[in-house]
Amino acid sequence: MHYEAPIREPLINGDKSYHDITVDVARPVETKAPRMWWIVFSLALIAFLWGIGCILYTIGVGIGTWGLNKTVGWAWDITNFVWWVGIGHAGTLISAVLLLFRQKWRMSINRSAEAMTIFSVIQAALFPGIHMGRIWLAYFVFPIPNQFGSLWVNFNSPLLWDVFAISTYFSVSVVFWYVGLIPDFAMIRDRAVRPVTKHIYKILSFGWGGKAKHWQRFEEVSLVLAGLATPLVLSVHTIVSMDFATSVIPGWHTTIFPPYFVAGAIFSGFAMVNTLLIIVRKVFKMEDYITVGHIEMMNIIIMLTGSIVGVAYITELFIAWYSGVEYEQYAFLNRATGPYWWAYWSMMTCNVFSPQFMWFKKLRTSLMFSFFISIIVNIGMWFERFVIIVTSLHRDYLPSSWSMFSPTFVDIGIFVGTIGFFFVLFLLYARTFPVIAQAELKTILKSSGENYKKLHEKDGHH
Amino acid sequence: MATTKSKQIISALYDDDDVLLKGIKDVRDKGFNVDEVYSPFPIHGLDPVMGLKRTRIAIAAFLYGVLGLTTAIAMTYGMLIVDWPMNIGGKPSFTWGENMPAFVPIMFELTVFFAAHLMVWTYFAKNGLYPGRKAQNPDPRTTDDKFLMEVDLGRGDKEELMTLLRDSGAIEISENSK
Numbered sequence: 001m002h003y004e005a006p007i008r009e010p011l012i013n014g015d016k017s018y019h020d021i022t023v024d025v026a027r028p029v030e031t032k033a034p035r036m037w038w039i040v041f042s043l044a045l046i047a048f049l050w051g052i053g054c055i056l057y058t059i060g061v062g063i064g065t066w067g068l069n070k071t072v073g074w075a076w077d078i079t080n081f082v083w084w085v086g087i088g089h090a091g092t093l094i095s096a097v098l099l100l101f102r103q104k105w106r107m108s109i110n111r112s113a114e115a116m117t118i119f120s121v122i123q124a125a126l127f128p129g130i131h132m133g134r135i136w137l138a139y140f141v142f143p144i145p146n147q148f149g150s151l152w153v154n155f156n157s158p159l160l161w162d163v164f165a166i167s168t169y170f171s172v173s174v175v176f177w178y179v180g181l182i183p184d185f186a187m188i189r190d191r192a193v194r195p196v197t198k199h200i201y202k203i204l205s206f207g208w209g210g211k212a213k214h215w216q217r218f219e220e221v222s223l224v225l226a227g228l229a230t231p232l233v234l235s236v237h238t239i240v241s242m243d244f245a246t247s248v249i250p251g252w253h254t255t256i257f258p259p260y261f262v263a264g265a266i267f268s269g270f271a272m273v274n275t276l277l278i279i280v281r282k283v284f285k286m287e288d289y290i291t292v293g294h295i296e297m298m299n300i301i302i303m304l305t306g307s308i309v310g311v312a313y314i315t316e317l318f319i320a321w322y323s324g325v326e327y328e329q330y331a332f333l334n335r336a337t338g339p340y341w342w343a344y345w346s347m348m349t350c351n352v353f354s355p356q357f358m359w360f361k362k363l364r365t366s367l368m369f370s371f372f373i374s375i376i377v378n379i380g381m382w383f384e385r386f387v388i389i390v391t392s393l394h395r396d397y398l399p400s401s402w403s404m405f406s407p408t409f410v411d412i413g414i415f416v417g418t419i420g421f422f423f424v425l426f427l428l429y430a431r432t433f434p435v436i437a438q439a440e441l442k443t444i445l446k447s448s449g450e451n452y453k454k455l456h457e458k459d460g461h462h
Numbered sequence: 463m464a465t466t467k468s469k470q471i472i473s474a475l476y477d478d479d480d481v482l483l484k485g486i487k488d489v490r491d492k493g494f495n496v497d498e499v500y501s502p503f504p505i506h507g508l509d510p511v512m513g514l515k516r517t518r519i520a521i522a523a524f525l526y527g528v529l530g531l532t533t534a535i536a537m538t539y540g541m542l543i544v545d546w547p548m549n550i551g552g553k554p555s556f557t558w559g560e561n562m563p564a565f566v567p568i569m570f571e572l573t574v575f576f577a578a579h580l581m582v583w584t585y586f587a588k589n590g591l592y593p594g595r596k597a598q599n600p601d602p603r604t605t606d607d608k609f610l611m612e613v614d615l616g617r618g619d620k621e622e623l624m625t626l627l628r629d630s631g632a633i634e635i636s637e638n639s640k
Binding site (some may be wrong): 010017018019022108150151152153154155156157160164165168171172175176179182183186187189190202203204205206208209210211212213214215216217218219220221224225228229231232235239242293338381439441442443446 | 472479480498499500501502503504505506508509512514516517519520522537539541542545546550551553561565566567570571572574575577578579581582585586588589590591592593594595596597598599601603604605606607
């Protein structure tokens with residue numbers, strides 16, 4: 001009747017029933033936020049407001065308030081853009097790729113990972129807007145018929161591909177997330193006691209009733225969306241990488257960028273999921289659902305993708321040497337020994353060495369250590385984008401155009417603002433949305449719940 | 463379709479999905495018609511037991527994708543080859559094929575965009591889901607941990623069905639008309 005290999009660890013700990021899952025998932029939504037939440041929320045809000053101030057200052061006064069110069073025209077703006085887009089990728093990876101591979105452990109983490117995707121893509125999408133010299137003309141990136149004889153856009157530019165990629169990615173991710181949320185909103189609606197709450201979740205849940213045919217379509221739609229989101233997630237960071245790879249700049253013009261950027265995106269994205277979930281499971285007392293086993297699985301993915309990124313670094317170095325192109329060779333010499341050596345070596349230390357600690361079971365099953373490494377990885381991945389962008393630009397073909405880059409407080413303020421905005425959104429989400437896809441989790445209770453696994457063991461059918 | 467005669471519906475509530483599956487099988491074997499099943503999560507193996515046909519929404523998604531691809535090709539061809547065949551950075555704009563590699567990202571993204579969004583709109587429309595709609599499940603417990611089966615009595619014997627449901631492990635049985 002039921003077979004699961006006894007070697008598999010339970011994914012839901014404790015003696016849980018379907019009702020227990022409902023209660024545990026609904027608790028944060030149904031209770032009042034603790035004081036700590038308000039403190040953290042206020043801090044995030046202050047950072048966000050500060051960021052808005054810096055953005056308005058930039059738009060009002062001009063891009064000259066940033067640390068850019070005529071040589072280095074892209075620095076913190078695009079670094080942060082690529083960094084945030086990269087972080088977003090883990091959410092889709094968890095909900096789409098792991099669904100295609102039938103990984104049951106994704107179920108208790110996919111909701112929060114998708115939320116993280118959406119909130120970080122929002123941060124990313126700010127940068128292509130505000131780094132424009134004339135943001136009020138931004139609508140001209142869309143091919144809209146107009147009174148200039150219908151003047152169109154140029155579809156050859158990767159920056160236009162970015163517009164299509166990011167807007168498709170964001171909108172499809174939102175829809176994918178929302179389709180999954182509907183049954184969970186219905187669960188909260190049906191439990192709600194206060195009329196206002198009931199009304200809000202009635203609107204959000206679209207009248208979901210869990211009919212047999214609706215579930216059948218739900219599963220098919222989820223599967224097709226996963227099948228569409230998987231190539232989408234690969235294409236989005238590929239297109240982002242083409243902003244650099246299709247250029248003629250030594251250090252940028254590389255065919256390795258598309259897969260290497262994607263690997264880096266998964267690497268930093270999973271690190272961010274780990275950072276958030278290690279806190280969420282503790283604060284919301286969801287240790288039975290987001291187990292150490294889940295954190296370990298994510299650490300293994302961090303280890304794998306970190307190693308892919310390491311291989312890419314070595315490949316780049318080898319090809320630079322092998323190419324015989326002195327501009328290319330100098331670009332890498334400059335990274336390792338030039339004025340930004342500290343950024344290059346921080347990147348190398350964080351990205352190449354830190355994931356290798358995950359080979360040790362003791363370290364990868366330690367929550368404290370995982371949390372620490374997840375922060376280190378995201379610092380390293382920020383430096384990776386900074387190194388690629390700035391060190392390739394500040395010294396290239398003409399030595400008379402060599403210069404340096406240092407950020408101003410406005411550059412830094414906008415970045416801090418996006419971190420604040422991200423946490424404002426995530427903190428609001430965590431108290432109003434079901435943070436675990438309870439409807440999905442209930443489907444694996446009987447096969448992967450600790451109590452049921454023990455029962456099967458006892459009865460002799462695994 | 464509005465009928466003059468109201469349907470008699472017998473609802474049976476279960477607290478376990480495996481018991482429910484067996485219940486559906488028993489009821490259908492005796493010739494009764496299972497109208498609807500409400501469950502808090504997708505029950506695997508429910509479709510064959512209930513005799514549901516496979517959904518065609520994936521086929522729809524494929525067609526929407528083809529539409530998106532066509533849109534992208536028409537847009538790039540019309541705007542860059544027909545309307546303004548300009549020299550931008552030495553890119554060949556004489557035929558669509560010559561400049562095609564640069565259009566691949568747009569073609570891909572629009573295919574996905576159309577397929578995903580139009581499929582989800584179709585899903586909402588077919589399921590009758592929209593913001594603010596009244597809950598479709600008659601019992602609020604069916605989004606938590608209970609399973610509800612609605613059987614259309616039709617011309618069948620009510621007592622026989624009641625016994626059948628009670629024996630199959632239903633925890634609550636009620637009758638209502640639709």
